[in-house]
Every structure is written in structure tokens, then in C-alpha cells.
Amino acid sequence: MTPAKRLKELIVQDRNNFDAAFPKLIETAMAGLPSETSSAIAHFEKNIMHNLRGGKMNRGMTVLSTWRLLLSDKTPSDDEYDSAIVLAWCIELLQAFFLVADDVMDQSWTRRGKPCWFRQEDVGYIAINDSFMLEALVYRLIDFYFRGKSCYKNITRLVHEVTYQTGTGQTLDLITKPGENFVNFTLARYKAIVKWKTSFYSFYFPVALALYMHNITDAKVHDISKEILLEMGEFFQIQDDYLDCYGDPAITGKVGTDIEETKCSWLLVQALQKVDEPQRKVLEENYGVNDPAAVAKVKEIYSKLDLKSIYKKYEEVSYQKLMKLIEDVPSELPKEIFTQLAAKLYKRDK
Numbered sequence: 001m002t003p004a005k006r007l008k009e010l011i012v013q014d015r016n017n018f019d020a021a022f023p024k025l026i027e028t029a030m031a032g033l034p035s036e037t038s039s040a041i042a043h044f045e046k047n048i049m050h051n052l053r054g055g056k057m058n059r060g061m062t063v064l065s066t067w068r069l070l071l072s073d074k075t076p077s078d079d080e081y082d083s084a085i086v087l088a089w090c091i092e093l094l095q096a097f098f099l100v101a102d103d104v105m106d107q108s109w110t111r112r113g114k115p116c117w118f119r120q121e122d123v124g125y126i127a128i129n130d131s132f133m134l135e136a137l138v139y140r141l142i143d144f145y146f147r148g149k150s151c152y153k154n155i156t157r158l159v160h161e162v163t164y165q166t167g168t169g170q171t172l173d174l175i176t177k178p179g180e181n182f183v184n185f186t187l188a189r190y191k192a193i194v195k196w197k198t199s200f201y202s203f204y205f206p207v208a209l210a211l212y213m214h215n216i217t218d219a220k221v222h223d224i225s226k227e228i229l230l231e232m233g234e235f236f237q238i239q240d241d242y243l244d245c246y247g248d249p250a251i252t253g254k255v256g257t258d259i260e261e262t263k264c265s266w267l268l269v270q271a272l273q274k275v276d277e278p279q280r281k282v283l284e285e286n287y288g289v290n291d292p293a294a295v296a297k298v299k300e301i302y303s304k305l306d307l308k309s310i311y312k313k314y315e316e317v318s319y320q321k322l323m324k325l326i327e328d329v330p331s332e333l334p335k336e337i338f339t340q341l342a343a344k345l346y347k348r349d350k
Helices: 003-020 022-030 035-051 058-071 078-106 128-148 152-177 187-213 219-246 268-270 277-286 292-304 307-327 335-344
Strands: none
Touching: 003 022, 003 058, 003 078, 003 128, 003 335, 022 035, 022 078, 022 128, 022 152, 035 078, 058 187, 058 335, 078 128, 078 152, 078 187, 078 268, 128 268, 152 187, 187 219, 219 268, 219 307, 219 335, 268 292, 268 307, 277 292, 292 307, 307 335
């Protein structure tokens, strides 16, 4: 069996073990809680079951696949393997925390192909507290499984740092309003939002967690990884903005609402660089209006500007740039860490 085939088998095995560990995760989460909180515990279990199931688990699996690649030929102990799986679930819990809160803020309708948590019967704005509980569980599990280990301090610090970075990005996103003539919707502001809201936690974070599990703390290694992964995060978000408008909800798992929510979207930023005055007026009158007719008018402008072709060109150029960065990775970092992620992103709408 070739090393590549063996690695593929191990990754499939890791996903199966990751899924199988879910009941134990809930059991550990509830351990030691007093009986007087039983009704809260029952609600918390529903919260976890709804918000941690149904996704692709890309971030969690990136933790595991990176950790696996960094093992090289070493065989991990049972404790090391269990800890890696727990850490993979921790990043999914943090993701769930962000998404539950984000859906409330955006008043979204669907998530992963089903109604958002806050739209479930008897939930509503209790979802805000539920998001806090999902975040708290991350630290509860890290403390339970990693306290006393050499990587504990770096992992805990990283989770705090990334939560802060993502909150900063969410703030940038929420306070960025069009202003007169969309003056605030610039490419520079868009890139800042993407970097802080998405790139750190979706791309650098899972890889850095795996690096720290192996006690790889060299600043150069982290800096090189960060450069590639932040670039990848920007690629992902631009792709996500495109799919919000043109993607199939059956594939993406949600109905796009960037236009109705007045988002500083890559598509709008591109459109603003190309519109004539009559087209700009149409955008000013209809962007951010929660009405199908208004949304259709915005999309008609996008169509006239042929933003689909502009995106396809961007996708090719950006992907080639990523491949060049990955090619120059030093030998101590397996290139497969990055090529596997890039392969999941390229042509994601297919």
C-alpha cells in the first residue's frame, strides 16, 4: 500500500472515530453538573445536538488531518489520539458558537439546510445564551483533556486570541454600513472584514491547533502557515459571497441573504468599481431592501456587469497564487496540509 493510500484510509478512520466520539463529548460536557440544573442540562443537550450535527466538519477534520500529517511515521498513544479528536470537536463547538450568534444578528432563516436554532420552537432569543454555553464548553473540554500537558498554555491562548479576532471581524462587518453612495464599501474594508472574521478562525486556527499539539512553536513555521492560510481564507470568503448569490441552497445548505442584509459583499464591491451612474442609482435604491423585486434588480445589475466571469477569472488567478505559496513551503511543513485544504475549496460550487 502506498503512503498516500494509507494516509487516505487513516483520514477516513479518523472521521469515523470523530463521529463516534460525539456521545462521549456530551457525557463529558455534562459531567459533574448538579441535579438542580437538570432542566438547563436537557436544553443544553438539545442545543448541542442541533448545532453540532449536519455540517461538513471541515475545521474539525482539518485539525485531525494536520495532526495526522505532522505525526509522520510515529504511532500516537491512545491518549494523544483521543485528545486530538476532542480538540477537533472543540473547534466545531467554537464554530457553532459563532454561527448561532451570527444567525440571530443577521436574522437568518436557514443553517445547514434546516431552520436556524433561534427559529426553533421554544428557543427564540434564548439562543444568545445558548451560544455562550457552546463557547464555555470549549474551555471546559480543553481544561478537562489538556490541563497539565505542555501544549495546554499555547492552545488556550490561541483559542482566546482567535475568539477575539473573530469578534473583531464580526464587529467590522456589522458596523460597515453603505453610507452615502456606498462610500464605506471599499475593497480595503472588505479584505479587513474577511481577514478578521473568517480567515484566522477558519483556516489558520485549525492548523495552528495541530501544530501546538505537536509542540511546534517556531514563529517562522507559524508565520509561513499564517501567510498561506489567510490568503486561503480570503479565497474562501470571496467564493462564499459568490455562492450566496449564485449557489444552489441544496449544496450550500443556506439561502443567500447578503443583498437583503446590506452586506459588504465582494460582488457588490466589484460592481461599484464598474457601474455607470444609472446602475449605481439602482443599487442605491435596492441594495439592502428585503423584497424579492429589489433583490432581482440588484442581481440584474450583477448580470449586466458579468460578475460571474469576473469571479471565475479571480478564482483561477487566486488558486494559482495559492499553489505558488504552497510550493515554497519549507520541508519541515508537509505541503499536504495546504494542498488538501485548497482542493476542498477549488470549484466548491460543483
